[in-house]
Amino acid sequence: xxxxxxxxxxxxxxxxxxxxxxxxxxxxxxxxxxxxxxxxxxxxxxxxxxxxxxxxxxxxxxxxxxxxxxxxxxxxxxxxxxxxxxxxxxxxxxxxxxxxxxxxxxxxxxxxxxxxxxxxxxxxxxxxxxxxxxxxxxxxxxxxxxxxxxxxx
Numbered sequence: 001x002x003x004x005x006x007x008x009x010x011x012x013x014x015x016x017x018x019x020x021x022x023x024x025x026x027x028x029x030x031x032x033x034x035x036x037x038x039x040x041x042x043x044x045x046x047x048x049x050x051x052x053x054x055x056x057x058x059x060x061x062x063x064x065x066x067x068x069x070x071x072x073x074x075x076x077x078x079x080x081x082x083x084x085x086x087x088x089x090x091x092x093x094x095x096x097x098x099x100x101x102x103x104x105x106x107x108x109x110x111x112x113x114x115x116x117x118x119x120x121x122x123x124x125x126x127x128x129x130x131x132x133x134x135x136x137x138x139x140x141x142x143x144x145x146x147x148x149x150x151x152x153x
Contacts, residue, residue, distance in 0.1 A: 014143045018129040019106065019136070024049045026111045026129060028147055030057070041148055045095055047111060047127045054125035056113045059095045061148045068097065069148055072141035075099050075107055079133040105133045 013029030031043040041061045047054045061067055071088035081101040089096040096112040109131065114124040131137055 012147075014140070014147045016109070016111075016129050016131070016140060018127075019132065020130045024127050024129060026109075026127060028144065031147060031149070043148070045111070045113060047113060047125055049127045052125060052127070054113050054123075056094050056115045059090055060092055062091065067148065068095075069141055069145035071097065072137065072144055076134075076137035076141045079105070079137065081105075081133065101133065102130070106130050107133050107137055 013027050013031075016026040018024035025048050027046045027048075029044050029046065031041055033041050039062055042058050043061065044055060044057045045059050068088060068090075071086075075086065078101075083101075085098050085100050087096065087098040094113065094115045096114065098110045098112075100108045100110075102108060107130070108128050110126055110128045112124060112126040114122065116122045131140060
């Protein structure tokens with residue numbers, strides 16, 4: 001995979017901690033871009049839980065399309081809840097996020113890393129973070145948008 005040859009941005013990462021268990025979390029970090037591809041931002045995703053640490057580098061966020069920040073904003077706007085599961089995935093399928101609403105006003109975000117999904121011997125890892133549907137989801141969506149350097153639509 002490519003490396004951050006144009007330097008890493010000085011944007012702090014986004015840490016998501018589970019409301020139910022603070023030892024479960026996700027971090028979006030180490031954002032960078034390439035001068036050859038101005039429509040993309042690359043970053044790493046780390047999952048942590050007791051007995052688990054997983055990381056994928058070079059997740060791509062595109063300047064066009066429906067990105068992670070937009071997905072999280074839609075969840076935050078539905079703070080009264082929904083039925084079923086909603087999901088989002090990166091174009092390269094190395095990061096997927098699914099969301100469910102729990103009685104009491106909490107959103108469960110399951111973050112799944114699956115690099116090289118077609119490769120023999122590939123792996124996948126997931127953690128679920130529970131956040132308050134209102135302010136915590138709104139704050140997360142804004143933090144992710146800021147981290148990815150996306151302009152508001």
